[in-house]
Amino acid sequence: MTESFRAIPIPAAKGNRYGFLDTIRGLVIISMVFYHLVWDMVHLLGVSGIDMRSSGMFLWQRSICWTFILLSGFCWPLGKRHFRRGITVFGAGMLVTAVTLAVMPQNRIVFGILTLLGSCMLLLIPLEKLLCKIPAAAGLALSLFLYFFTANVDQGYLGFGGFSMISLPQSWYQGNLAAYLGFLPPDFFSTDYFPLLPWMFLFLAGYFLYRTVSGSHIWRRIRVLNVPALSFLGRHSLLIYLLHQPLLYAIIQLAG
Structure with missing residues:
Protein backbone atom coordinates (compact mmCIF):
# COMPACT_ATOMS: atom_id res chain seq x y z
CA MET A 1 0.00 0.00 0.00
CA THR A 2 1.36 3.39 -0.99
CA GLU A 3 0.95 6.36 1.31
CA SER A 4 1.82 9.92 0.41
CA PHE A 5 4.21 11.59 2.80
CA ARG A 6 5.15 14.56 0.65
CA ALA A 7 3.38 17.88 0.16
CA ILE A 8 3.33 20.12 -2.88
CA PRO A 9 1.87 23.59 -3.47
CA ILE A 10 -0.53 24.92 -6.04
CA PRO A 11 0.28 27.83 -8.32
CA ALA A 12 -1.17 31.22 -7.45
CA ALA A 13 -2.99 33.57 -9.75
CA LYS A 14 -1.17 36.69 -10.78
CA GLY A 15 -2.05 39.98 -9.23
CA ASN A 16 -3.03 40.87 -5.69
CA ARG A 17 -6.82 41.22 -5.76
CA TYR A 18 -7.10 38.44 -3.22
CA GLY A 19 -4.13 38.99 -0.95
CA PHE A 20 -5.72 36.87 1.77
CA LEU A 21 -5.54 33.74 -0.40
CA ASP A 22 -1.93 34.39 -1.38
CA THR A 23 -1.05 35.02 2.26
CA ILE A 24 -2.54 31.69 3.36
CA ARG A 25 -0.79 29.95 0.49
CA GLY A 26 2.51 31.56 1.44
CA LEU A 27 2.15 30.48 5.07
CA VAL A 28 1.52 26.89 4.01
CA ILE A 29 4.46 27.07 1.58
CA ILE A 30 6.73 27.72 4.56
CA SER A 31 5.21 24.75 6.37
CA MET A 32 5.78 22.61 3.28
CA VAL A 33 9.45 23.56 3.00
CA PHE A 34 10.08 22.72 6.66
CA TYR A 35 8.21 19.43 6.29
CA HIS A 36 10.32 18.48 3.28
CA LEU A 37 13.47 19.47 5.16
CA VAL A 38 12.56 17.05 7.95
CA TRP A 39 11.67 14.37 5.37
CA ASP A 40 15.03 14.80 3.64
CA MET A 41 16.94 14.71 6.93
CA VAL A 42 15.29 11.41 7.85
CA HIS A 43 15.46 9.70 4.46
CA LEU A 44 18.69 11.14 3.07
CA LEU A 45 20.80 11.84 6.15
CA GLY A 46 19.43 9.00 8.23
CA VAL A 47 18.52 11.22 11.18
CA SER A 48 16.97 9.03 13.87
CA GLY A 49 14.34 9.81 16.45
CA ILE A 50 11.78 11.15 13.97
CA ASP A 51 9.00 8.82 12.85
CA MET A 52 7.64 10.15 9.56
CA ARG A 53 4.69 7.76 9.85
CA SER A 54 3.61 8.98 13.28
CA SER A 55 0.16 10.53 13.62
CA GLY A 56 1.69 13.96 14.24
CA MET A 57 3.81 13.90 11.09
CA PHE A 58 0.90 12.47 9.11
CA LEU A 59 -1.39 15.30 10.25
CA TRP A 60 1.31 17.88 9.45
CA GLN A 61 1.65 16.52 5.92
CA ARG A 62 -2.08 16.20 5.45
CA SER A 63 -2.74 19.74 6.71
CA ILE A 64 -0.48 21.06 3.96
CA CYS A 65 -2.09 18.97 1.24
CA TRP A 66 -5.67 19.57 2.39
CA THR A 67 -5.09 23.32 2.40
CA PHE A 68 -3.49 23.42 -1.04
CA ILE A 69 -6.15 21.25 -2.67
CA LEU A 70 -9.00 23.22 -1.11
CA LEU A 71 -7.33 26.49 -2.11
CA SER A 72 -6.88 25.30 -5.66
CA GLY A 73 -10.57 24.46 -5.96
CA PHE A 74 -11.51 27.70 -4.18
CA CYS A 75 -9.45 29.74 -6.63
CA TRP A 76 -10.70 27.97 -9.77
CA PRO A 77 -13.77 30.23 -10.24
CA LEU A 78 -11.49 33.28 -9.88
CA GLY A 79 -9.30 32.30 -12.83
CA LYS A 80 -9.88 32.82 -16.54
CA ARG A 81 -7.28 30.77 -18.44
CA HIS A 82 -8.22 27.40 -17.00
CA PHE A 83 -6.89 25.31 -19.87
CA ARG A 84 -3.52 27.05 -19.92
CA ARG A 85 -3.11 26.82 -16.15
CA GLY A 86 -4.27 23.23 -16.03
CA ILE A 87 -1.81 22.17 -18.73
CA THR A 88 0.99 24.08 -16.98
CA VAL A 89 0.40 22.40 -13.63
CA PHE A 90 -0.15 18.97 -15.18
CA GLY A 91 3.04 19.40 -17.21
CA ALA A 92 4.94 20.37 -14.06
CA GLY A 93 3.71 17.16 -12.47
CA MET A 94 4.95 15.14 -15.43
CA LEU A 95 8.30 16.93 -15.21
CA VAL A 96 8.63 15.98 -11.55
CA THR A 97 7.81 12.37 -12.44
CA ALA A 98 10.41 12.27 -15.21
CA VAL A 99 13.15 13.83 -13.08
CA THR A 100 12.55 11.61 -10.05
CA LEU A 101 12.44 8.47 -12.21
CA ALA A 102 15.76 9.45 -13.80
CA VAL A 103 17.61 10.77 -10.74
CA MET A 104 16.19 8.91 -7.73
CA PRO A 105 13.85 6.10 -8.83
CA GLN A 106 13.73 4.73 -5.28
CA ASN A 107 11.93 7.97 -4.29
CA ARG A 108 10.00 8.43 -7.53
CA ILE A 109 6.89 10.57 -7.69
CA VAL A 110 4.15 9.20 -9.95
CA PHE A 111 0.67 10.75 -9.98
CA GLY A 112 1.66 13.32 -7.37
CA ILE A 113 -0.32 16.31 -6.25
CA LEU A 114 0.63 18.52 -9.21
CA THR A 115 -0.72 15.90 -11.59
CA LEU A 116 -3.91 15.80 -9.52
CA LEU A 117 -4.35 19.57 -9.47
CA GLY A 118 -3.69 19.93 -13.19
CA SER A 119 -6.19 17.15 -13.89
CA CYS A 120 -8.85 18.76 -11.69
CA MET A 121 -8.36 22.15 -13.32
CA LEU A 122 -8.85 20.61 -16.76
CA LEU A 123 -11.77 18.36 -15.80
CA LEU A 124 -13.73 21.26 -14.35
CA ILE A 125 -13.76 23.00 -17.74
CA PRO A 126 -16.33 20.60 -19.29
CA LEU A 127 -18.04 20.04 -15.92
CA GLU A 128 -18.57 23.71 -15.06
CA LYS A 129 -21.98 24.07 -16.72
CA LEU A 130 -23.26 21.09 -14.76
CA LEU A 131 -21.65 22.20 -11.49
CA CYS A 132 -23.16 25.68 -11.79
CA LYS A 133 -26.63 24.14 -11.60
CA ILE A 134 -25.91 22.60 -8.19
CA PRO A 135 -26.72 24.85 -5.18
CA ALA A 136 -23.44 25.87 -3.57
CA ALA A 137 -24.16 24.64 -0.03
CA ALA A 138 -25.52 21.33 -1.30
CA GLY A 139 -22.51 20.90 -3.58
CA LEU A 140 -20.13 21.58 -0.69
CA ALA A 141 -21.86 19.05 1.57
CA LEU A 142 -22.01 16.42 -1.19
CA SER A 143 -18.35 16.91 -2.13
CA LEU A 144 -17.21 16.47 1.47
CA PHE A 145 -19.43 13.41 1.87
CA LEU A 146 -17.99 11.81 -1.29
CA TYR A 147 -14.43 12.68 -0.25
CA PHE A 148 -14.76 10.77 3.02
CA PHE A 149 -16.86 8.01 1.44
CA THR A 150 -14.18 7.29 -1.20
CA ALA A 151 -11.18 7.90 1.07
CA ASN A 152 -10.43 4.17 1.26
CA VAL A 153 -10.89 3.31 -2.41
CA ASP A 154 -7.16 2.49 -2.56
CA GLN A 155 -7.82 -0.21 0.04
CA GLY A 156 -10.55 -1.85 -2.00
CA TYR A 157 -13.76 -0.49 -0.53
CA LEU A 158 -16.12 2.45 -0.14
CA GLY A 159 -17.12 3.49 3.34
CA PHE A 160 -16.17 5.63 6.29
CA GLY A 161 -12.99 5.11 8.26
CA GLY A 162 -12.37 1.41 8.73
CA PHE A 163 -16.01 0.53 8.02
CA SER A 164 -16.44 -1.07 4.59
CA MET A 165 -19.87 -0.52 3.04
CA ILE A 166 -19.15 -1.53 -0.58
CA SER A 167 -16.32 -3.86 -1.62
CA LEU A 168 -14.80 -3.09 -5.01
CA PRO A 169 -13.73 -5.71 -7.59
CA GLN A 170 -10.03 -6.59 -7.46
CA SER A 171 -10.01 -6.56 -11.26
CA TRP A 172 -10.22 -2.75 -11.06
CA TYR A 173 -6.82 -2.57 -9.36
CA GLN A 174 -4.55 -3.18 -12.33
CA GLY A 175 -2.37 -0.88 -14.41
CA ASN A 176 -1.33 2.76 -14.37
CA LEU A 177 -4.75 4.08 -15.38
CA ALA A 178 -6.24 2.39 -12.34
CA ALA A 179 -3.54 3.98 -10.15
CA TYR A 180 -4.27 7.41 -11.67
CA LEU A 181 -7.98 7.04 -10.89
CA GLY A 182 -7.36 5.81 -7.33
CA PHE A 183 -7.58 2.03 -7.64
CA LEU A 184 -4.11 1.31 -6.34
CA PRO A 185 -2.40 -1.77 -7.88
CA PRO A 186 -0.39 -3.87 -5.39
CA ASP A 187 2.86 -3.33 -7.32
CA PHE A 188 2.50 0.46 -7.66
CA PHE A 189 4.89 2.72 -5.74
CA SER A 190 5.16 6.48 -5.39
CA THR A 191 6.46 8.63 -2.55
CA ASP A 192 3.79 11.19 -3.46
CA TYR A 193 0.46 9.70 -4.53
CA PHE A 194 -2.68 11.77 -5.07
CA PRO A 195 -5.11 10.03 -7.44
CA LEU A 196 -8.41 11.47 -8.62
CA LEU A 197 -10.30 9.48 -6.00
CA PRO A 198 -10.85 10.71 -3.36
CA TRP A 199 -8.93 13.95 -3.88
CA MET A 200 -10.96 15.47 -6.70
CA PHE A 201 -13.89 15.69 -4.30
CA LEU A 202 -11.79 17.85 -1.97
CA PHE A 203 -10.97 20.09 -4.95
CA LEU A 204 -14.70 20.30 -5.68
CA ALA A 205 -15.34 21.15 -2.03
CA GLY A 206 -13.05 24.15 -2.47
CA TYR A 207 -14.92 25.14 -5.64
CA PHE A 208 -18.29 25.01 -3.88
CA LEU A 209 -16.87 26.69 -0.77
CA TYR A 210 -15.99 29.74 -2.88
CA ARG A 211 -19.48 29.84 -4.34
CA THR A 212 -20.92 29.54 -0.82
CA VAL A 213 -18.97 32.45 0.70
CA SER A 214 -18.22 34.68 -2.30
CA GLY A 215 -21.23 36.92 -1.75
CA SER A 216 -20.84 37.25 2.00
CA HIS A 217 -19.86 40.44 3.76
CA ILE A 218 -17.11 38.66 5.71
CA TRP A 219 -15.45 37.39 2.52
CA ARG A 220 -15.54 40.84 0.92
CA ARG A 221 -13.70 42.19 3.97
CA ILE A 222 -11.05 39.51 4.45
CA ARG A 223 -10.18 38.82 0.81
CA VAL A 224 -7.98 41.93 0.64
CA LEU A 225 -6.08 41.22 3.87
CA ASN A 226 -2.47 40.83 2.95
CA VAL A 227 0.92 40.06 4.49
CA PRO A 228 3.28 41.12 1.66
CA ALA A 229 6.11 38.68 2.37
CA LEU A 230 3.77 35.70 2.67
CA SER A 231 1.73 36.86 -0.29
CA PHE A 232 4.88 37.01 -2.41
CA LEU A 233 5.70 33.41 -1.53
CA GLY A 234 2.14 32.38 -2.28
CA ARG A 235 2.16 33.95 -5.73
CA HIS A 236 5.33 32.02 -6.62
CA SER A 237 4.42 28.71 -5.01
CA LEU A 238 4.84 26.53 -8.10
CA LEU A 239 8.32 27.90 -8.80
CA ILE A 240 9.27 27.52 -5.14
CA TYR A 241 8.24 23.89 -5.21
CA LEU A 242 10.19 23.11 -8.35
CA LEU A 254 27.05 19.83 2.09
CA ALA A 255 25.93 19.21 5.67
CA GLY A 256 26.54 15.49 5.30
Whole structure:
Protein backbone atom coordinates (compact mmCIF):
# COMPACT_ATOMS: atom_id res chain seq x y z
CA MET A 1 0.00 0.00 0.00
CA THR A 2 1.36 3.39 -0.99
CA GLU A 3 0.95 6.36 1.31
CA SER A 4 1.82 9.92 0.41
CA PHE A 5 4.21 11.59 2.80
CA ARG A 6 5.15 14.56 0.65
CA ALA A 7 3.38 17.88 0.16
CA ILE A 8 3.33 20.12 -2.88
CA PRO A 9 1.87 23.59 -3.47
CA ILE A 10 -0.53 24.92 -6.04
CA PRO A 11 0.28 27.83 -8.32
CA ALA A 12 -1.17 31.22 -7.45
CA ALA A 13 -2.99 33.57 -9.75
CA LYS A 14 -1.17 36.69 -10.78
CA GLY A 15 -2.05 39.98 -9.23
CA ASN A 16 -3.03 40.87 -5.69
CA ARG A 17 -6.82 41.22 -5.76
CA TYR A 18 -7.10 38.44 -3.22
CA GLY A 19 -4.13 38.99 -0.95
CA PHE A 20 -5.72 36.87 1.77
CA LEU A 21 -5.54 33.74 -0.40
CA ASP A 22 -1.93 34.39 -1.38
CA THR A 23 -1.05 35.02 2.26
CA ILE A 24 -2.54 31.69 3.36
CA ARG A 25 -0.79 29.95 0.49
CA GLY A 26 2.51 31.56 1.44
CA LEU A 27 2.15 30.48 5.07
CA VAL A 28 1.52 26.89 4.01
CA ILE A 29 4.46 27.07 1.58
CA ILE A 30 6.73 27.72 4.56
CA SER A 31 5.21 24.75 6.37
CA MET A 32 5.78 22.61 3.28
CA VAL A 33 9.45 23.56 3.00
CA PHE A 34 10.08 22.72 6.66
CA TYR A 35 8.21 19.43 6.29
CA HIS A 36 10.32 18.48 3.28
CA LEU A 37 13.47 19.47 5.16
CA VAL A 38 12.56 17.05 7.95
CA TRP A 39 11.67 14.37 5.37
CA ASP A 40 15.03 14.80 3.64
CA MET A 41 16.94 14.71 6.93
CA VAL A 42 15.29 11.41 7.85
CA HIS A 43 15.46 9.70 4.46
CA LEU A 44 18.69 11.14 3.07
CA LEU A 45 20.80 11.84 6.15
CA GLY A 46 19.43 9.00 8.23
CA VAL A 47 18.52 11.22 11.18
CA SER A 48 16.97 9.03 13.87
CA GLY A 49 14.34 9.81 16.45
CA ILE A 50 11.78 11.15 13.97
CA ASP A 51 9.00 8.82 12.85
CA MET A 52 7.64 10.15 9.56
CA ARG A 53 4.69 7.76 9.85
CA SER A 54 3.61 8.98 13.28
CA SER A 55 0.16 10.53 13.62
CA GLY A 56 1.69 13.96 14.24
CA MET A 57 3.81 13.90 11.09
CA PHE A 58 0.90 12.47 9.11
CA LEU A 59 -1.39 15.30 10.25
CA TRP A 60 1.31 17.88 9.45
CA GLN A 61 1.65 16.52 5.92
CA ARG A 62 -2.08 16.20 5.45
CA SER A 63 -2.74 19.74 6.71
CA ILE A 64 -0.48 21.06 3.96
CA CYS A 65 -2.09 18.97 1.24
CA TRP A 66 -5.67 19.57 2.39
CA THR A 67 -5.09 23.32 2.40
CA PHE A 68 -3.49 23.42 -1.04
CA ILE A 69 -6.15 21.25 -2.67
CA LEU A 70 -9.00 23.22 -1.11
CA LEU A 71 -7.33 26.49 -2.11
CA SER A 72 -6.88 25.30 -5.66
CA GLY A 73 -10.57 24.46 -5.96
CA PHE A 74 -11.51 27.70 -4.18
CA CYS A 75 -9.45 29.74 -6.63
CA TRP A 76 -10.70 27.97 -9.77
CA PRO A 77 -13.77 30.23 -10.24
CA LEU A 78 -11.49 33.28 -9.88
CA GLY A 79 -9.30 32.30 -12.83
CA LYS A 80 -9.88 32.82 -16.54
CA ARG A 81 -7.28 30.77 -18.44
CA HIS A 82 -8.22 27.40 -17.00
CA PHE A 83 -6.89 25.31 -19.87
CA ARG A 84 -3.52 27.05 -19.92
CA ARG A 85 -3.11 26.82 -16.15
CA GLY A 86 -4.27 23.23 -16.03
CA ILE A 87 -1.81 22.17 -18.73
CA THR A 88 0.99 24.08 -16.98
CA VAL A 89 0.40 22.40 -13.63
CA PHE A 90 -0.15 18.97 -15.18
CA GLY A 91 3.04 19.40 -17.21
CA ALA A 92 4.94 20.37 -14.06
CA GLY A 93 3.71 17.16 -12.47
CA MET A 94 4.95 15.14 -15.43
CA LEU A 95 8.30 16.93 -15.21
CA VAL A 96 8.63 15.98 -11.55
CA THR A 97 7.81 12.37 -12.44
CA ALA A 98 10.41 12.27 -15.21
CA VAL A 99 13.15 13.83 -13.08
CA THR A 100 12.55 11.61 -10.05
CA LEU A 101 12.44 8.47 -12.21
CA ALA A 102 15.76 9.45 -13.80
CA VAL A 103 17.61 10.77 -10.74
CA MET A 104 16.19 8.91 -7.73
CA PRO A 105 13.85 6.10 -8.83
CA GLN A 106 13.73 4.73 -5.28
CA ASN A 107 11.93 7.97 -4.29
CA ARG A 108 10.00 8.43 -7.53
CA ILE A 109 6.89 10.57 -7.69
CA VAL A 110 4.15 9.20 -9.95
CA PHE A 111 0.67 10.75 -9.98
CA GLY A 112 1.66 13.32 -7.37
CA ILE A 113 -0.32 16.31 -6.25
CA LEU A 114 0.63 18.52 -9.21
CA THR A 115 -0.72 15.90 -11.59
CA LEU A 116 -3.91 15.80 -9.52
CA LEU A 117 -4.35 19.57 -9.47
CA GLY A 118 -3.69 19.93 -13.19
CA SER A 119 -6.19 17.15 -13.89
CA CYS A 120 -8.85 18.76 -11.69
CA MET A 121 -8.36 22.15 -13.32
CA LEU A 122 -8.85 20.61 -16.76
CA LEU A 123 -11.77 18.36 -15.80
CA LEU A 124 -13.73 21.26 -14.35
CA ILE A 125 -13.76 23.00 -17.74
CA PRO A 126 -16.33 20.60 -19.29
CA LEU A 127 -18.04 20.04 -15.92
CA GLU A 128 -18.57 23.71 -15.06
CA LYS A 129 -21.98 24.07 -16.72
CA LEU A 130 -23.26 21.09 -14.76
CA LEU A 131 -21.65 22.20 -11.49
CA CYS A 132 -23.16 25.68 -11.79
CA LYS A 133 -26.63 24.14 -11.60
CA ILE A 134 -25.91 22.60 -8.19
CA PRO A 135 -26.72 24.85 -5.18
CA ALA A 136 -23.44 25.87 -3.57
CA ALA A 137 -24.16 24.64 -0.03
CA ALA A 138 -25.52 21.33 -1.30
CA GLY A 139 -22.51 20.90 -3.58
CA LEU A 140 -20.13 21.58 -0.69
CA ALA A 141 -21.86 19.05 1.57
CA LEU A 142 -22.01 16.42 -1.19
CA SER A 143 -18.35 16.91 -2.13
CA LEU A 144 -17.21 16.47 1.47
CA PHE A 145 -19.43 13.41 1.87
CA LEU A 146 -17.99 11.81 -1.29
CA TYR A 147 -14.43 12.68 -0.25
CA PHE A 148 -14.76 10.77 3.02
CA PHE A 149 -16.86 8.01 1.44
CA THR A 150 -14.18 7.29 -1.20
CA ALA A 151 -11.18 7.90 1.07
CA ASN A 152 -10.43 4.17 1.26
CA VAL A 153 -10.89 3.31 -2.41
CA ASP A 154 -7.16 2.49 -2.56
CA GLN A 155 -7.82 -0.21 0.04
CA GLY A 156 -10.55 -1.85 -2.00
CA TYR A 157 -13.76 -0.49 -0.53
CA LEU A 158 -16.12 2.45 -0.14
CA GLY A 159 -17.12 3.49 3.34
CA PHE A 160 -16.17 5.63 6.29
CA GLY A 161 -12.99 5.11 8.26
CA GLY A 162 -12.37 1.41 8.73
CA PHE A 163 -16.01 0.53 8.02
CA SER A 164 -16.44 -1.07 4.59
CA MET A 165 -19.87 -0.52 3.04
CA ILE A 166 -19.15 -1.53 -0.58
CA SER A 167 -16.32 -3.86 -1.62
CA LEU A 168 -14.80 -3.09 -5.01
CA PRO A 169 -13.73 -5.71 -7.59
CA GLN A 170 -10.03 -6.59 -7.46
CA SER A 171 -10.01 -6.56 -11.26
CA TRP A 172 -10.22 -2.75 -11.06
CA TYR A 173 -6.82 -2.57 -9.36
CA GLN A 174 -4.55 -3.18 -12.33
CA GLY A 175 -2.37 -0.88 -14.41
CA ASN A 176 -1.33 2.76 -14.37
CA LEU A 177 -4.75 4.08 -15.38
CA ALA A 178 -6.24 2.39 -12.34
CA ALA A 179 -3.54 3.98 -10.15
CA TYR A 180 -4.27 7.41 -11.67
CA LEU A 181 -7.98 7.04 -10.89
CA GLY A 182 -7.36 5.81 -7.33
CA PHE A 183 -7.58 2.03 -7.64
CA LEU A 184 -4.11 1.31 -6.34
CA PRO A 185 -2.40 -1.77 -7.88
CA PRO A 186 -0.39 -3.87 -5.39
CA ASP A 187 2.86 -3.33 -7.32
CA PHE A 188 2.50 0.46 -7.66
CA PHE A 189 4.89 2.72 -5.74
CA SER A 190 5.16 6.48 -5.39
CA THR A 191 6.46 8.63 -2.55
CA ASP A 192 3.79 11.19 -3.46
CA TYR A 193 0.46 9.70 -4.53
CA PHE A 194 -2.68 11.77 -5.07
CA PRO A 195 -5.11 10.03 -7.44
CA LEU A 196 -8.41 11.47 -8.62
CA LEU A 197 -10.30 9.48 -6.00
CA PRO A 198 -10.85 10.71 -3.36
CA TRP A 199 -8.93 13.95 -3.88
CA MET A 200 -10.96 15.47 -6.70
CA PHE A 201 -13.89 15.69 -4.30
CA LEU A 202 -11.79 17.85 -1.97
CA PHE A 203 -10.97 20.09 -4.95
CA LEU A 204 -14.70 20.30 -5.68
CA ALA A 205 -15.34 21.15 -2.03
CA GLY A 206 -13.05 24.15 -2.47
CA TYR A 207 -14.92 25.14 -5.64
CA PHE A 208 -18.29 25.01 -3.88
CA LEU A 209 -16.87 26.69 -0.77
CA TYR A 210 -15.99 29.74 -2.88
CA ARG A 211 -19.48 29.84 -4.34
CA THR A 212 -20.92 29.54 -0.82
CA VAL A 213 -18.97 32.45 0.70
CA SER A 214 -18.22 34.68 -2.30
CA GLY A 215 -21.23 36.92 -1.75
CA SER A 216 -20.84 37.25 2.00
CA HIS A 217 -19.86 40.44 3.76
CA ILE A 218 -17.11 38.66 5.71
CA TRP A 219 -15.45 37.39 2.52
CA ARG A 220 -15.54 40.84 0.92
CA ARG A 221 -13.70 42.19 3.97
CA ILE A 222 -11.05 39.51 4.45
CA ARG A 223 -10.18 38.82 0.81
CA VAL A 224 -7.98 41.93 0.64
CA LEU A 225 -6.08 41.22 3.87
CA ASN A 226 -2.47 40.83 2.95
CA VAL A 227 0.92 40.06 4.49
CA PRO A 228 3.28 41.12 1.66
CA ALA A 229 6.11 38.68 2.37
CA LEU A 230 3.77 35.70 2.67
CA SER A 231 1.73 36.86 -0.29
CA PHE A 232 4.88 37.01 -2.41
CA LEU A 233 5.70 33.41 -1.53
CA GLY A 234 2.14 32.38 -2.28
CA ARG A 235 2.16 33.95 -5.73
CA HIS A 236 5.33 32.02 -6.62
CA SER A 237 4.42 28.71 -5.01
CA LEU A 238 4.84 26.53 -8.10
CA LEU A 239 8.32 27.90 -8.80
CA ILE A 240 9.27 27.52 -5.14
CA TYR A 241 8.24 23.89 -5.21
CA LEU A 242 10.19 23.11 -8.35
CA LEU A 243 13.34 24.73 -6.92
CA HIS A 244 13.23 24.06 -3.19
CA GLN A 245 13.96 20.34 -3.23
CA PRO A 246 17.14 20.62 -5.34
CA LEU A 247 18.28 23.38 -2.99
CA LEU A 248 17.49 21.28 0.08
CA TYR A 249 19.35 18.33 -1.44
CA ALA A 250 22.39 20.52 -2.05
CA ILE A 251 22.33 21.85 1.51
CA ILE A 252 21.96 18.35 2.94
CA GLN A 253 24.82 17.03 0.82
CA LEU A 254 27.05 19.83 2.09
CA ALA A 255 25.93 19.21 5.67
CA GLY A 256 26.54 15.49 5.30
